[in-house]
Amino acid sequence: MIGREYEIERLTASLKSNDPELIAVYGRRRVGKTYLIRYAYQKHIKFEVTGLYGGSKEKQLDIFFGELKKVSKKFMEEDQPSDWKEAFELLKNYITGLRGVGKKVIFIDEMPWLDTHKSDFRMYFGHFWNTFCEKRNDLVVVVCGSAASYMVQNVISNQGSLHARLTYKLQIKPFTLFETKAYLESKNIKWGYYHILHLYIAIGGVPHYLSKVQKGESVVQAIQRMCFDENGDLVNEFEEIFESLFTHSSSHIAIVRALGSLSKGVVRDELIKKSRQHGGGAFTRALDELTASGFVSKYSAFDKKTKKNLYRLSDEYSKFYLKYIEPNKNQGENFWKTLFKKKSYISWAGFNFETICLKHVLQIKKALKIEGIHSTNSSWSKEGAQVDLVIKRDDNWINLCEMKFYGSEYTIGKNELANLRNKVVQFKNDTGIGDAVVITMVTTFGVVQNTNFHEIVEDNFTMEILFERA
Structure with missing residues (x-):
């Protein structure tokens, strides 16, 4: 495991607790949330289920019941639950039958996908926690989701059955430059700082993207293959990201496209005009969701009275996709080898370097010795x-x-x-x-x-x- 020391420490601390633990983990798609949770808890996970993207209530229940049958043969003869009340009753039944000392981890991955429209999933999950889990001191329940806005609104800031029930929350962010360098070195890819910066400017510190880099490639070759070759891993990633994270993604994409076309941070009113959106609740909600998910960053104004916060697109891959990948598909195997040397790219990369520096303010303060x-x-x-x-x-x-x-x-x-x-x-x-x-x-x-x-x-x-x- 590269990096994530703080997150691992927080997760494993729950195994030593004398109380039931409810933990919320969230972060953008492909950032390594599931891998981290499985790594931290390893043999302690007694039940794990992952929501099905786009699945109906019936299909989600089928997935849930299927995982129960994998961990206990006694459910083989049971009928599939028809609603979440029955599903959580079966889960209680399974947990009650578990033997052995020590914490037992229940891992619910991609919770937003399980919570389909009018399914009452959240209501019965809250009931499951309040009436069953809280009475036991041997349970750790981890809920996880890529839709950060859902996790914040419906779990972390929940005003209903889960209000004030969370032990703690963890936002999993992309790798820093330090972690990115360490990850590449773990794959025996020993590039210099400047080359790693070029890669980071194109795809950021998302572990899944970094895993696609191959030993023996130069950074130019890696970007060409992943982003511009016909079957490149990241050629069509952009649309998949937003469609899987947000129920109505058109406003989100409009905001991202507007910010992606700018070479500076902008105030809210300017962003509304540039994205051609109405500045009402739908715009505010979409902007807040993009900020919570880590795609957009908001920077406070020095003079707080002006409330002139600046917004900028902080997801490196999205910026690179909009500027270079989308308009240059099917340009041939030597496209990036030619373009990366041009002054126009170096100038564009300069703005993204600024964004990367803003993400590494702690390192700048360390250098200043303050x-x-x-x-x-x-x-x-x-x-x-x-x-x-x-x-x-x-x-x-x-x-x-x-x-x-x-x-x-x-x-x-x-x-x-x-x-x-x-x-x-x-x-x-x-x-x-x-x-x-x-x-x-x-x-x-x-x-x-x-x-x-x-x-x-x-x-x-x-x-x-x-x-x-x-």
Whole structure:
């Protein structure tokens, strides 16, 4: 198992508890939730069922009953349950008959798919927990789902039978750069930092996607095969992601497409116009669901009074699909080998490098050696100037972070120097802040240390810091 130390520790702690445990695990599709749960609990899982995508109530019950018959022959002669009340009665019957000491784990995977329309699944699951599980100290019930919005609304924030019943919740996120490098090395793929960044920009840290990379390939060959060859593993992944996660995915896809076409973070009103959506409840719900699922990130404004939060598409694969895969299908085996060298790609990759840096703020703070100083992260924008990462520290110091993706050292020329000066001046004037305001550079290969560099740059970090353990 690569990474996931914190998650494994939290899950296995439940095996030592003297109380019944109800745990909710959620995260985007393909992120490794099921693998993690099976790894953490191994021989402790006494019953496991996975919801059937798109299945009716009857088919879900058939799947559930089928799993019961696998773990106990006594159900072979039973009739299939006609509703969830009968199904959970059978599960109680099975658990009651289990022998042995120690915790017994019940694992319900893809819970949102089991909970079909008007099936009363949630009601009877809540009844199962409240009237049976809570009376036993030997049970751990783990519910899991890729539809993060469902898990948050109907399990984590449930106001009904499951209200305040959760022991804890775990959101499983894609691998960090540190974990991605470790995973590739476990497959004897020993690429350098820059090559791993190229891969991360295209497909992110989703373990399932990373598992498709083959030893002996260059990063260009791997992206070509997975994303552009006729039968590539990720050629048609985009539509499958959203259709499987969201019941009505048209609004979600419209928002994702709008954000994917932009090279900056945008405020809500601009996103409504760009996505051609009405700004009512349906839009808000779709945006909240995309944020909860990890596809979209929201960054607070430095001045909280303005409420000008910025939204950006933070799922690397979705961005890469919309920009390069979708419009370039069936372009031949040498397509990516030619395109990745072009300036247009390097420029586009620069914005995505910024997003990756925003996901690795803890590593940037570690490089700044301010782990022990309380600090907050935000964004700031003014007409003609924008900073996507502002770190305000309690030692009266503010870092305006400039993040640049280049194939060599970045040079601060006359125009770049004027731009950086303007950001500092406008930031001070707009916020009226009295703290020290400095420029922090995070680049791929560093910054040429010319006169302009020494005049404006306070901190200078290369991409290696992003690969540190948080």
